[in-house]
Amino acid sequence: MTDKPRLTALRLHKALYPIWRNDPGWKGILTTVNNNTIGGMFIMGATGMFLVGGILAMLIRAQLASPNSAFMGPEVYNQIFTMHGTIMMFLFAIPFFEALTIILLPGMLGTRDLAFPRLGAFAFWCYMIGSTSMIVALLAGVAPDGGWFMYPPLSSSAYSPGINTDIWLLGISFIEISAISAAVEIVVSVLRYRAAGMSLDKLPIFAWYMLVVAVMILTAFPPMILGSLILELERAFDMPFFQAEHGGDSLLWQHLFWLFGHPEVYIIFLPAAGVVSMILPVMARTTLLGYGWVVTAAISLAVLSFGLWVHHMFTTGIPHMGLAFFSAVSTLVAVPTGVQIFAWIGTLWKGRPELHLPMLWILGFFVTFVMGGLTGVMVAMVPFDWQAHDTYFVVAHLHYVLIGGYVFPMIAGVYYWLPVLSGRKRFFRMGETAFWLVMVGFHGTFLLLHWAGLLGMRRRVDTIEAGSGWELINLLASISGFILAIGFALVVLDVAVNAVVAVRCRRNPWNAGTLEWATPIPGPAYNVASIPVISSRYPLYDNPDLPVQIARGEGFLGTPIRNRRETLAVSVSRAEPEFIAVFPHNSIIPFAMAVVTSIVFLAPVFKWWWLMFAAAAGVTVLALCWVWQGGSRQDEGLLDAGRGLSLPTHAEVPYPPGWWGTLFLLLANSVLFGSLLFGYAFLWTVAPNWPPPAILQPGFWGPVLAIGGGAFASGGIRLADRAIRNEGASWLGLLASLAGLAGLGAGAWTIFAGTTYNAHAYDATLWVIAGYVTFHAGLAGLMVLFLTARIQAGFISARRCGDARVVQLWIDYAVLVAGLGLGAAWLPGWLP
Amino acid sequence: MVIGGITPLMLAGCEERVSAVHPAGPAADIIATLWWVMLAGATAIFLLVTILLVLAFRRGGGPSGEAADIRRETVWIKGLGLGFTMAVLAALTVWGLWIGERLLPRPGPDVVAVEAEGRQWVWRFTYPDAPGRMTEDELHIPASRPIDVHITSTDVIHSFWVPRLAGKLDAIPGHVNVLRIEAWEPGEYAGFSAEFSGTGYRRHTFTVIAHEAAAWNAFLAGEMP
Amino acid sequence: MKDILRLSLPLSVWIAAFSGVYGLEGVVCSDRGAGAGLGLGQGRAVLVVAWVVAIAVQVGLIFGLRTPRFASAQPWVQRVSMILACVALVATVWSLLPVVTTSLCL
Known part of the structure; x- marks a missing residue:
């Protein structure tokens, strides 16, 4: 390498940097859409929440250190443990791995940013506002106090008056919007935004894990959002979903909650497994053993984890056969876990492992997580769970799994990727001391708590009683707990100090083989100067010159001639270049949208309905501004993408990134709708006080309007789509679909007219179904109007028809849910 | 270890x-x-x-x-x-x-049925074999006979748990769950509610008193408190 | 995208079958099931039939995903999808085995 290529690289950097950089000053933070900036803020926010959750844990251990403690009364203690669980699960664990993913993924995939940069910013701001509100509630003494799984009727208005529970339900739903946004972004990024040639078998293993995890977020969170929504409806309007005397059933909440809650555990574990799979081979100077098997294990684990939710409900009186199904899946899910564990140990045997600090944490992970996994298999046994359930055995088990299986690998990851995150390598050596403090503290705290549980210590008791036999164990646990806290504090301090003031280091200090080490460190705003072509899982091992070639612009899009943010989109399976994705510039809209969305969720806490509706209108306006910004008013045709290839932009392909994002958003949406139908069927079969006193008679006009409306809506948009592609007049089709959507809405309205929303759980459920259908008909109608405006403004042409496809997807979805939902609502009336 | x-x-x-x-x-x-x-x-x-x-x-x-x-x-x-x-x-x-x-509550000639009703923060026990008998926070059973406890709740979810006798089973409003328990020997056995139920949760406990056959018959006849 | 579908189909069919059989068991054991005159013997027969059908579908998927029409052009994807199809078959047999070994509605 002589001086010449370096000059080229520097010139390319000087050309790319102004295009991709954030706005200067404080404004830059609010308007940034860059993955490195957002990820950095995200990771700091999540770490802050970890510290808050940790302080709450210390308060818990202080309370339980001695018998008959007078430190806190149950009113305060209940808030403390509820918030500890809530913060660690929702405000730390999920955001932290999402943050790490947002930073690392573009580099690993060899692309310039994630698929929807503004969505990433929106996710971050939703998270920040939501978690700040929760902390404010805690400081104000109105924090939720019903336990982090909020079982009704305890969480119903009769037994939890006051706003504590509302803050939980609405705050957590709001934060889940953030998780779902990030998940959509991650899925589409992994599927479409990669280096050329990075076919599915060459994805970095972490990207595989995150693809799986993101799909899990999309399918696991909606049941919980639905549960929160209907519980809030019950609290606010007395719609009796969970009240037995009016045909509701508190078990419905448990099903919806754990339909989310168990996959959630694997949503947290799998990113950590991805981190281990990335780091461990590098630490052992080899490559991952059984890559295909590990991918298989991750996918199997993901799907199996949706078949074990009832193992949280073994003591609710479900018949033994039902429990047996879930017990069987709960043990089966340990098989893919075992496959991963042994693949990792086999990798260590294959190579020559070196004991760097990340490796030390991974060893801590192995020891702790294996123990947690084994106690997990124990509680999968129905009879044993009947004893262990809701005792400190379960508390100890879940801390082994979550801290051992998640926090330890994440710390390993932070130390390993510290050069990528900060450009510096570790200089101050507090890390080893911190590691041993954490290990001693952790096992000292939790190992014997298993035993306390078997000795009858229930979780969530506000103090222990003298003579119970748990005093010594709890004293030991409290002392160790403080050692653990000091250890974690040292880790945070060590990382912070090293990230800020340690010596700068050379690129790729660990000699890793994946692409996140191919860029200058810390990663520049554009991540890669050009998009490389790769041919194996470890491109840097094949071609040590790759970083230089990328920097010199020898990959795709290496000459930024069009002065805008561009990256390459590839085909899903083989990663052949397909089109040029043009990214949006810095924008205040994501921040503004998050602020206004937060009002939609927080106004109902105080029953300020007018404010909620005003904010919802504001969200609509901002969303329209958001989508209006994309696209182009003229056809650009095929553009030079470098390396002799010409490609269209994303505006001129039939299925643009927005269509893909919509597809996965609708996947999440359909799971929410499916959960609603499940709830309806569940109440019919299991709930007490059924059938309802009066059953809705479908009549004639409701079904006719719905069927006719569905046909017009779907047919009309297809007519419009064909007209657009043939440069014809699309107004007729658009009008027809608009009329059809109005018909759907009118069909759904007959249900409101025929039932009383709070008479019985049946009526309440029908109102939610009809409301869901009406909402989607209205949303699709708004999109048709938006499309009409886009056509008028010249954004749509025969080549630029992607917008119409997106609208078509939403209309078809509205028609589908109307057919299923209204059909289910009318079915009992049709039956003899 | x-x-x-x-x-x-x-x-x-x-x-x-x-x-x-x-x-x-x-x-x-x-x-x-x-x-x-x-x-x-x-x-x-x-x-x-x-x-x-x-x-x-x-x-x-x-x-x-x-x-x-x-x-x-x-x-x-x-x-x-x-x-x-x-x-x-x-x-x-x-x-x-x-x-x-x-461990399932299969029917049998020897089985004794009792009823447990949880509420914030009391357990009420009734006895189909002795209509009208009701005890609070004290469940009386005969020793060495299988007992079916019919468990329900009038307010929030609770859980019936006597660790030395059997596993736990939830008390859920609108549902009646049946748990099979049995004590080998006469004696007193501590019981808990094992589902978080609000501020009085810790004190939501009860005692199971297992009697010999004669004492059990006496209890049913109303001779004991 | 077809390759992604190939990879996710068998286990998705498993979770659908699993949830379906669990729901069926719920109906059989509910008051509504008993009210509809469904006896325990018939109830178990229905469950066993559902289990056998679920297994048959999984076996069908294993063979279907091998045919030239549905096989992936990428050998790696093909191999992983076959393993996942086998995983789904094992999961179907394993997770629903209780329909023949466990008491119904107790």
């Missing part, structure tokens, strides 16, 4: 009053056996994994190449990952289900 070592220490006190691993009835007994076997098995597997990890650091790396990797996949993934885990888990699952079957 540590846990096992501490057991004798614990036995010295009165702590076993509330312990699931000091059974006083058949259901708690078989579950305690399940626990000890699982603890032994888990310890063995944990040691195996630890030894394999330690050995990885003592070796100098193995042969490289595709053939070697395929051999490693067979040993580590197909052998240990799939074969070993599936064999252990299948056996355990079948055993766990078999135990579960034995």
Whole structure:
């Protein structure tokens, strides 16, 4: 390498940097859409929440250190443990791995940013506002106090008056919007935004894990959002979903909650497994053993984890056969876990492992997580769970799994990727001391708590009683707990100090083989100067010159001639270049949208309905501004993408990134709708006080309007789509679909007219179904109007028809849910 | 191992009053056996994994190449990952289900029915064999006879749990769940509500009093409080 | 995208079958099931039939995903999808085995 290529690289950097950089000053933070900036803020926010959750844990251990403690009364203690669980699960664990993913993924995939940069910013701001509100509630003494799984009727208005529970339900739903946004972004990024040639078998293993995890977020969170929504409806309007005397059933909440809650555990574990799979081979100077098997294990684990939710409900009186199904899946899910564990140990045997600090944490992970996994298999046994359930055995088990299986690998990851995150390598050596403090503290705290549980210590008791036999164990646990806290504090301090003031280091200090080490460190705003072509899982091992070639612009899009943010989109399976994705510039809209969305969720806490509706209108306006910004008013045709290839932009392909994002958003949406139908069927079969006193008679006009409306809506948009592609007049089709959507809405309205929303759980459920259908008909109608405006403004042409496809997807979805939902609502009336 | 070592220490006190691993009835007994076997098995597997990890650091790396990797996949993934885990888990699952079957409240001539109703923060017990009898926070049963406790709640969810006799079962408004318990010997056994129920949760406890046959008949006849 | 579908189909069918059989068991054991005159013997027969059908579908998927029409052009994807199909078959047999071994509605 002589001086010449370096000059080229520097010139390319000087050309790319102004295009991709954030706005200067404080404004830059609010308007940034860059993955490195957002990820950095995200990771700091999540770490802050970890510290808050940790302080709450210390308060818990202080309370339980001695018998008959007078430190806190149950009113305060209940808030403390509820918030500890809530913060660690929702405000730390999920955001932290999402943050790490947002930073690392573009580099690993060899692309310039994630698929929807503004969505990433929106996710971050939703998270920040939501978690700040929760902390404010805690400081104000109105924090939720019903336990982090909020079982009704305890969480119903009769037994939890006051706003504590509302803050939980609405705050957590709001934060889940953030998780779902990030998940959509991650899925589409992994599927479409990669280096050329990075076919599915060459994805970095972490990207595989995150693809799986993101799909899990999309399918696991909606049941919980639905549960929160209907519980809030019950609290606010007395719609009796969970009240037995009016045909509701508190078990419905448990099903919806754990339909989310168990996959959630694997949503947290799998990113950590991805981190281990990335780091461990590098630490052992080899490559991952059984890559295909590990991918298989991750996918199997993901799907199996949706078949074990009832193992949280073994003591609710479900018949033994039902429990047996879930017990069987709960043990089966340990098989893919075992496959991963042994693949990792086999990798260590294959190579020559070196004991760097990340490796030390991974060893801590192995020891702790294996123990947690084994106690997990124990509680999968129905009879044993009947004893262990809701005792400190379960508390100890879940801390082994979550801290051992998640926090330890994440710390390993932070130390390993510290050069990528900060450009510096570790200089101050507090890390080893911190590691041993954490290990001693952790096992000292939790190992014997298993035993306390078997000795009858229930979780969530506000103090222990003298003579119970748990005093010594709890004293030991409290002392160790403080050692653990000091250890974690040292880790945070060590990382912070090293990230800020340690010596700068050379690129790729660990000699890793994946692409996140191919860029200058810390990663520049554009991540890669050009998009490389790769041919194996470890491109840097094949071609040590790759970083230089990328920097010199020898990959795709290496000459930024069009002065805008561009990256390459590839085909899903083989990663052949397909089109040029043009990214949006810095924008205040994501921040503004998050602020206004937060009002939609927080106004109902105080029953300020007018404010909620005003904010919802504001969200609509901002969303329209958001989508209006994309696209182009003229056809650009095929553009030079470098390396002799010409490609269209994303505006001129039939299925643009927005269509893909919509597809996965609708996947999440359909799971929410499916959960609603499940709830309806569940109440019919299991709930007490059924059938309802009066059953809705479908009549004639409701079904006719719905069927006719569905046909017009779907047919009309297809007519419009064909007209657009043939440069014809699309107004007729658009009008027809608009009329059809109005018909759907009118069909759904007959249900409101025929039932009383709070008479019985049946009526309440029908109102939610009809409301869901009406909402989607209205949303699709708004999109048709938006499309009409886009056509008028010249954004749509025969080549630029992607917008119409997106609208078509939403209309078809509205028609589908109307057919299923209204059909289910009318079915009992049709039956003899 | 540590846990096992501490057991004798614990036995010295009165702590076993509330312990699931000091059974006083058949259901708690078989579950305690399940626990000890699982603890032994888990310890063995944990040691195996630890030894394999330690050995990885003592070796100098193995042969490289595709053939070697395929051999490693067979040993580590197909052998240990799939074969070993599936064999252990299948056996355990079948055993766990078999135990579960034995604990179900099957009808029988000897079975005594009682009713438990949880509320914030009291347990009320009634006795179909003695209509009109109601006790609060004290459940009377005959010793060495199978008892079916019909459990429900009038407000929030609670859970009926007598650790030395059997596992727990929830009290859910609108539902009646049936739990089979049995005490070998007459005596008093501590019971808890084991589902978080608000500020009075910790004190939501009760006592099960198991009587000899004669005393039980006397209780049914209304002679005892 | 077709390759992604190939990879996710068998286990998705498993979770659908699993949830379906669990729901069926719920109906059989509910008051509504008993009210509809469904006896325990018939109930178990229905469950066993559902289990057998679920297994048959999984076996069908294994063979279907091998045919030239549905096989992936990428050998790696093809291999992983076959393993996942086998995983789904094992999961179907394993997770629903209780329909023949466990008491119904107790």
